[in-house]
Amino acid sequence: xxxxxxxxxxxxxxTAIVYLGHDSMFxxxxxxxxxxxxxxxxxRHSTDLxxxxxxxKVTCSKGGWxxxxxxxxxxxxxxxxxxxxILYSTDISLITMMLELKPGSVVCESGTGSGSLSHAIIRTVxxxxxxxxxxxxxxxxxxxxxxxxxxKVDHLVTVKNQDVCKSGFGMSHIADAVFLDIPxxxxxxxxxxxxxxxxxxxxxxxxPCIEQVQRTCRALEGHGFTEINTLEILLRxxxxxxxxxxxxxxxxxxxDQASPASDANDAPKPMTYSQDACSIFKxxxxxxxxxxxxxxxxxxxxxxxxxxxxxxxxxLLVYRGAPRLALQSES
Ligand SMILES: C[S@@+](CC[C@H](N)C(=O)[O-])C[C@H]1O[C@@H](n2cnc3c(N)ncnc32)[C@H](O)[C@@H]1O
Numbered sequence: 001x002x003x004x005x006x007x008x009x010x011x012x013x014x015t016a017i018v019y020l021g022h023d024s025m026f027x028x029x030x031x032x033x034x035x036x037x038x039x040x041x042x043x044r045h046s047t048d049l050x051x052x053x054x055x056x057k058v059t060c061s062k063g064g065w066x067x068x069x070x071x072x073x074x075x076x077x078x079x080x081x082x083x084x085x086i087l088y089s090t091d092i093s094l095i096t097m098m099l100e101l102k103p104g105s106v107v108c109e110s111g112t113g114s115g116s117l118s119h120a121i122i123r124t125v126x127x128x129x130x131x132x133x134x135x136x137x138x139x140x141x142x143x144x145x146x147x148x149x150x151x152k153v154d155h156l157v158t159v160k161n162q163d164v165c166k167s168g169f170g171m172s173h174i175a176d177a178v179f180l181d182i183p184x185x186x187x188x189x190x191x192x193x194x195x196x197x198x199x200x201x202x203x204x205x206x207x208p209c210i211e212q213v214q215r216t217c218r219a220l221e222g223h224g225f226t227e228i229n230t231l232e233i234l235l236r237x238x239x240x241x242x243x244x245x246x247x248x249x250x251x252x253x254x255x256d257q258a259s260p261a262s263d264a265n266d267a268p269k270p271m272t273y274s275q276d277a278c279s280i281f282k283x284x285x286x287x288x289x290x291x292x293x294x295x296x297x298x299x300x301x302x303x304x305x306x307x308x309x310x311x312x313x314x315x316l317l318v319y320r321g322a323p324r325l326a327l328q329s330e331s
Contacts, residue, residue, distance in 0.1 A: 001013075003122070010049050010068060012030055016054070017068070017070075020066050025079055055068070073119040090235045095117070100202060106176050107129070107178070108177075109134070111137070126153070132171065173198050181206045185207060189222075238284040238287070
């Protein structure tokens, strides 16, 4: 199986997602003869999984059931083994849009980390684009390569084990976009500029602290990038709730009323509600609180900075937030 194509049938060697509920999923490598324990009992790969369709409901040994899902990059982001902090789909969607990624794009990224963003980029630039990802931690670089091979996307990605701030991306003027998620992105801006195509490109950096954002903005300006912006993306998940509202007594219909002129006592009356008459309906309810910040650090909010280099490149700087701040929503 490949993360960039879809296949109907579960096969030996696949990475599948076992779905127990919205907030309970895990990845499993399908292997003849293996079995997987869940709270609903055991699943035997050879008899319960291999040969079944992705999306099937599979009954476990205690009688409960799970779904077996095909792994999309979004499901992988929710389930991957964390070796570092990772980027989640809300930020990934903004980054993908602001970097203008599309099939055929060539992208340089550092660091690879746990490969959450890398999988999303690879899926977007396939089948003709390429991701060059640089990670200076040897085991992380090796593990990422192993996962890309296992997920059959290794032909779309090159992993380099080096320090991007010292050695750059190892190539010049081939990238449509550069993405940085490292502690000192300002030290890599010169290398990012060398990696971008001569005719232009976009750059984005993601940082936990406002001081990092400021230094990166200065480096971007120093290297000739323009229209640098910082922005924040907040996720507001609406709950579906059953709402019960009393129906107001709006008075008699107009045709049943005497003319206004003939009723001298027709002063406005306070609205009354019938005790029994209720309207019950389902509605989407916005959250009362919104998480505005993730990661660790002090006092800022999650936001992104992006900008334009008129004749050369369009940079985008994303700012990873520090502690979790609950912001009151306006409503
Ligand atoms: C926050 S993680 C990146 C997470 C990644 N964006 C994801 O979504 O999974 C930062 C990674 O950058 C790597 N790193 C830090 N400084 C680096 C440098 N100068 N060159 C290359 N990699 C670096 C770290 O080892 C770490 O794995």
